[in-house]
Amino acid sequence: MGAMDERRHSAVVRVTHWINTAGFFALVISGLAILVAHPRFYWGETGTVGSDSLFDLPMRFRFGHSGWGRYLHFLAAWVCVLNGIVYVVAGIMARHFRRELWPSGLQRVAYIGVVFGLFPLIVLTGLAMSPAITSVVPGLVEVFGGEQSARTLHFFFTDFLVLFFIGHILMVILAGFMKSVRGMITGDGI
Amino acid sequence: MITRRRLITGGVAGSGLVTAGVLAEHYGLIPPDHGGIFGVGETLTYAAQRVLMSGHSLAREFKREQISKVFPVNGDPPRTASYQRLLARGFEDWRLMVDGLVAHPLSLSLAELKSFPSRTQITHQACEEGWSFIAEWTGVPLSFLLNLAGVSARAKYVVFFPFDEYWDSLDMADAWHPQTLLAYGMNGSEMPTPHGAPLRLRVPRQLGYKSIKYLSSITVTDSVKSIGKGWGSASPEDGYSWYAGI
Numbered sequence: 001m002g003a004m005d006e007r008r009h010s011a012v013v014r015v016t017h018w019i020n021t022a023g024f025f026a027l028v029i030s031g032l033a034i035l036v037a038h039p040r041f042y043w044g045e046t047g048t049v050g051s052d053s054l055f056d057l058p059m060r061f062r063f064g065h066s067g068w069g070r071y072l073h074f075l076a077a078w079v080c081v082l083n084g085i086v087y088v089v090a091g092i093m094a095r096h097f098r099r100e101l102w103p104s105g106l107q108r109v110a111y112i113g114v115v116f117g118l119f120p121l122i123v124l125t126g127l128a129m130s131p132a133i134t135s136v137v138p139g140l141v142e143v144f145g146g147e148q149s150a151r152t153l154h155f156f157f158t159d160f161l162v163l164f165f166i167g168h169i170l171m172v173i174l175a176g177f178m179k180s181v182r183g184m185i186t187g188d189g190i
Numbered sequence: 191m192i193t194r195r196r197l198i199t200g201g202v203a204g205s206g207l208v209t210a211g212v213l214a215e216h217y218g219l220i221p222p223d224h225g226g227i228f229g230v231g232e233t234l235t236y237a238a239q240r241v242l243m244s245g246h247s248l249a250r251e252f253k254r255e256q257i258s259k260v261f262p263v264n265g266d267p268p269r270t271a272s273y274q275r276l277l278a279r280g281f282e283d284w285r286l287m288v289d290g291l292v293a294h295p296l297s298l299s300l301a302e303l304k305s306f307p308s309r310t311q312i313t314h315q316a317c318e319e320g321w322s323f324i325a326e327w328t329g330v331p332l333s334f335l336l337n338l339a340g341v342s343a344r345a346k347y348v349v350f351f352p353f354d355e356y357w358d359s360l361d362m363a364d365a366w367h368p369q370t371l372l373a374y375g376m377n378g379s380e381m382p383t384p385h386g387a388p389l390r391l392r393v394p395r396q397l398g399y400k401s402i403k404y405l406s407s408i409t410v411t412d413s414v415k416s417i418g419k420g421w422g423s424a425s426p427e428d429g430y431s432w433y434a435g436i
Contacts, residue, residue, distance in 0.1 A: 130239075131394060
């Protein structure tokens with residue numbers, strides 16, 4: 001007990017971790033399904049085929065996936081946002097961030113940056129693409145430089161999250177994959 | 191094991207969900223395509239946005255110099271004989287029908303529509319595919335026609351039938367919204383045929399596919415269950431959500 005107990009993942013951390021994992025995969029896959037309908041990026045308010053793009057992804061336009069893609073994207077976004085609220089509120093109450101994750105070393109800076117930086121930014125750039133939301137809060141899209149800028153930033157923040165995910169998996173492998181995964185499922189032996 | 195405590199907790203949680211559902215239905219917070227697993231996300235999004243936008247917020251409007259240079263279109267004008275005949279005669283014989291839960295059904299010519307008070311607005315339109323443009327639109331606010339026809343207090347949806355298959359509907363919040371237009375003009379000229387001549391819907395608080403083209407008739411109703419598959423629009427039948435405020 002004692003020292004080992006201190007290092008157990010709490011039930012809230014474990015449950016929210018796996019819900020977030022499922023939600024993240026669903027968001028990346030459904031995001032790709034939406035993206036491939038128009039794999040070009042612009043800066044400013046507008047952009048179409050026939051106007052200048054910031055950059056084009058080397059792929060052809062694939063239609064017909066954005067419908068289910070969008071349905072799944074919003075379902076998964078709700079799951080991740082509600083789950084994230086539970087994680088952050090429980091983490092503040094249990095002093096999880098201060099005790100275990102408060103910046104000390106690159107890895108912890110990365111975790112704190114994702115939870116309090118990238119995650120809010122990916123949600124805000126997503127909402128900035130909603131004409132309904134920006135009718136209430138126009139500043140939300142203006143602060144990102146326009147609707148197409150928000151879309152482009154949403155794509156970049158996704159790339160950072162995917163890089164973080166790859167780094168996270170590498171760190172888990174370095175720490176011992178089976179032991180770490182078991183620790184995140186049962187809470188034992190991390 | 192079912193303990194007394196679990197039974198009570200389950201009962202409270204269950205009746206809480208039922209109460210939430212009844213309240214959401216009463217306040218019009220459940221979209222017609224609420225079925226299935228994706229319907230959960232759709233209902234949360236629609237309900238959250240309807241509560242957030244209860245002040246009838248206006249979509250952003252832009253300056254004339256921000257109007258785009260390119261205005262792409264998806265799809266072709268209807269090939270049906272009835273539409274082609276009207277197009278060939280410059281829509282002289284075209285009429286917009288307004289019926290359903292109204293005191294006075296209407297049949298209006300393009301000239302009559304143009305004689306009504308108009309609104310011109312420069313708004314942003316994003317296609318669900320990802321591209322977008324800014325254009326100027328001129329038309330009659332839908333609210334003017336709804337007042338003219340005398341909409342019943344029972345009305346819950348306004349359904350739009352075009353000459354093609356993409357029928358759609360709006361809830362009353364969007365139907366009465368001042369920026370919801372029946373547009374006959376674009377960028378200072380007549381509505382170009384590929385953009386929806388003679389008359390199209392403009393709903394700037396939703397994605398482009400909600401602003402359907404080539405309008406033929408409008409029906410005010412208290413239920414969309416008997417139209418198509420009952421999902422409020424042709425879009426969900428193709429896998430696209432009825433509500434597109436995003």
